[in-house]
Amino acid sequence: MSDAQLTDKQVEVINNMSDETRYEYIVSQAKQHQKIWTLSDEKGCLLINTGEEQCLAIFSHKQLATTWAAIDHPECTPLEIELSAFLNAWVVGMENDGFQLAIQPNVAGESLIATPSEFASNFGI
Numbered sequence: 001m002s003d004a005q006l007t008d009k010q011v012e013v014i015n016n017m018s019d020e021t022r023y024e025y026i027v028s029q030a031k032q033h034q035k036i037w038t039l040s041d042e043k044g045c046l047l048i049n050t051g052e053e054q055c056l057a058i059f060s061h062k063q064l065a066t067t068w069a070a071i072d073h074p075e076c077t078p079l080e081i082e083l084s085a086f087l088n089a090w091v092v093g094m095e096n097d098g099f100q101l102a103i104q105p106n107v108a109g110e111s112l113i114a115t116p117s118e119f120a121s122n123f124g125i
Contacts, residue, residue: 006063014064015106022104023112027122029060034083037065039076046076048102055102055113056094068105087125091116 006014017025030036037059039046046069047054058081059065065078081090094101094116101119105111117125 006061011063011067014060014104015067015108017106019103019110019112022106023114026058026060026104027119030083031123036060036081036083036086037062037078038081039065039069039073040079041073041075041077045079046073047099050102050113053100053113054098055100057102057105057111058119059104064104068107071107083123087120087123091120091125 014022014025026036038056045056048057049055057065057068059068059078062078062080069076069078099116100113101116102111103114103119
């Protein structure tokens, strides 16, 4: 489903999942499709300031990233990240820089926040 176009109903169902269920969903989709998505513009990846931490939003599908960006960040486009590259390079760099992950935020901006290593532990890292 990661490369397939989601229906509006599928997007609605995913956005209405609890934070925990969206977290589990992105993990299962990343395992199945070996990729995740984030958002970027000409300056680089979009970091969200929660007031307490800087977070990189990650998504299971390109369409979810696009839908989320359209609300507050229309200048951003989805960026595909191969799961192996994320686990082997991004996690260490993000941990060193003190960044967190916003795991599959819904259109209301709700998501679980996790450290990159916490997320990576779902993949045996």
